[in-house]
Amino acid sequence: MCASAMYAAAAVEAGAPIGALASVAGWFHDAASVAPFYGGPAGVAARLERARQAHERFLATGELAMVPAYEEGNELAGMFIPMDYYAAGRRRALRRAPVRMRKDP
Secondary structure, eight states: TTTTTHHHHHHTTTOOOOOOOOOOOOOOOOOHHGGGGHHHHHHHHHHHHHHHHHHHHHHOOOOOOOOOOOOOOOOTSSSSOOOOOSSSGGGGGOOOOOOOOOOOO
8 A cells, every 4th residue: 555555566576476466556635635745836836847857857868767755854755744654663664776767769
């Protein structure tokens, strides 16, 4: 569920002995309810602009920009406020090297 869907997919990719995987990575909300979480309309606009720039860079170079799904205090991350589910104990956020992907030739 949620960001753990990414962790499970990464485990499968790494060869974990998992026979089947189903995931739900939804965070269902509307524009009005999410805007305050990211700093209001200006914060949402800034995130969309960073996404646009990353897309342009990918088209030009094949480099895929990545941000953490969760990193407390890092406003570039998908979620950045203190959240026990993502950061506490054995469930804490995982550190991973940046992924480099290339566009199809």
